Amino acid sequence: MVGLDKVKEFFIKRLLIPNIFRIDIPGYIITRSYSAGGQKISTRTTMIPERFIINLESTADKEMGNSGAESVYSIGKNTGYYFSKIAQFPKDEKTYSVLMPSFFGTLFADNIDLQIRKSGNKISQIDLEVDNPAALANRFSYFLLGALAGLWSYVLDDTKIECAVKSREENNFFLASSTAKMLKSEGVKDIMTTDKLVDFDMQAYYLNNKIPTGLSRDGATIKKLIDRRVFVYKAARLETNADNCRYLAIESSGISQIDALLPEDVVYGAAYSYFRDLGMKIGSMPEPYEFMAQLLTATGFGVVSIAESGGSRRIVTFNGYPWFSKDLMKTTMPYMRGAFAGFIKGNMKKDVKASFLSSGMVKGAFTLSIAVSG
Numbered sequence: 071m072v073g074l075d076k077v078k079e080f081f082i083k084r085l086l087i088p089n090i091f092r093i094d095i096p097g098y099i100i101t102r103s104y105s106a107g108g109q110k111i112s113t114r115t116t117m118i119p120e121r122f123i124i125n126l127e128s129t130a131d132k133e134m135g136n137s138g139a140e141s142v143y144s145i146g147k148n149t150g151y152y153f154s155k156i157a158q159f160p161k162d163e164k165t166y167s168v169l170m171p172s173f174f175g176t177l178f179a180d181n182i183d184l185q186i187r188k189s190g191n192k193i194s195q196i197d198l199e200v201d202n203p204a205a206l207a208n209r210f211s212y213f214l215l216g217a218l219a220g221l222w223s224y225v226l227d228d229t230k231i232e233c234a235v236k237s238r239e240e241n242n243f244f245l246a247s248s249t250a251k252m253l254k255s256e257g258v259k260d261i262m263t264t265d266k267l268v269d270f271d272m273q274a275y276y277l278n279n280k281i282p283t284g285l286s287r288d289g290a291t292i293k294k295l296i297d298r299r300v301f302v303y304k305a306a307r308l309e310t311n312a313d314n315c316r317y318l319a320i321e322s323s324g325i326s327q328i329d330a331l332l333p334e335d336v337v338y339g340a341a342y343s344y345f346r347d348l349g350m351k352i353g354s355m356p357e358p359y360e361f362m363a364q365l366l367t368a369t370g371f372g373v374v375s376i377a378e379s380g381g382s383r384r385i386v387t388f389n390g391y392p393w394f395s396k397d398l399m400k401t402t403m404p405y406m407r408g409a410f411a412g413f414i415k416g417n418m419k420k421d422v423k424a425s426f427l428s429s430g431m432v433k434g435a436f437t438l439s440i441a442v443s444g
Contacts, residue, residue, distance in 0.1 A: 235260065
């Protein structure tokens with residue numbers, strides 16, 4: 071009999087990467103799925119370092135108090151909900167009974183087991199056992215907890231569905247997903263709640279995240295960076311080789327919401343801290359700006375290019391940056407600014423200023439520019 075580890079290894083190596091994610095297109099990571107009607111659906115994905123998520127939640131706790139955890143949870147819930155909505159997953163118990171342990175249990179934990187409770191024919195609560203979840207820092211990630219709530223909100227057609235930790239045994243967490251009223255009746259504490267969804271135009275999402283016709287395939291991709299050992303892929307984890315940091319596949323609205331809905335200094339500081347440490351780990355290199363352009367291109371943030379602009383000033387352009395909604399794109403892109411400033415500080419021991427320049431649609435692709443100088 072084939073053991074569970076062998077089954078999971080087959081799923082990861084033979085099914086998950088080649089058939090669900092496209093990782094060979096510069097600037098774009100595409101998650102492929104099928105709707106309930108059998109229609110082929112593509113959603114835009116970005117790869118986010120889990121240490122950024124950890125930094126973000128820690129900084130939000132310090133700077134924002136209780137509202138920090140609730141804000142990150144809310145962003146996670148919206149991301150989980152819209153990932154399911156955009157992918158047009160079938161809203162049936164069987165699909166999620168398979169999808170949750172295999173797909174999400176592979177990407178965001180060592181394992182997920184679930185038990186569905188019913189009241190009559192209606193699902194009343196989902197109990198989850200999550201072993202060694204991603205972005206773990208003395209507690210379950212607010213963002214991932216919210217993402218699970220969003221997934222089940224979509225399945226059950228009820229935005230009042232939440233997700234909370236019932237108990238834990240070391241790195242094994244026992245969660246429950248239901249309405250806050252139901253969770254309280256079960257004795258669950260520390261329940262965060264939000265039923266507010268951000269505005270979203272699905273047709274505009276599909277249109278503005280289309281891969282441009284004639285896009286050059288010469289740029290950086292996850293596949294190419296694995297071949298160059300910048301990334302390593304092992305045991306369900308995509309990690310940067312220099313610092314063994316796991317990168318999480320997150321539907322692209324996640325970073326748009328983080329940039330737009332959290333305080334700028336919280337996002338900038340969290341990105342700066344992680345990428346500074348990465349730059350230090352990698353050590354001196356001849357072209358640190360080009361390395362960052364390739365890393366961010368490969369992880370799904372559009373095709374990133376660098377142009378010198380007099381002295382030490384460089385213009386960084388993201389062509390085909392992930393687009394989610396008109397309102398959420400009106401930000402100064404603190405994640406990207408913090409990433410570049412932090413990496414240059416860590417790698418070159420040089421303080422630089424990263425400032426927002428512009429953003430807008432260019433030839434059907436959302437394009438933004440920042441300036442890095444100093």
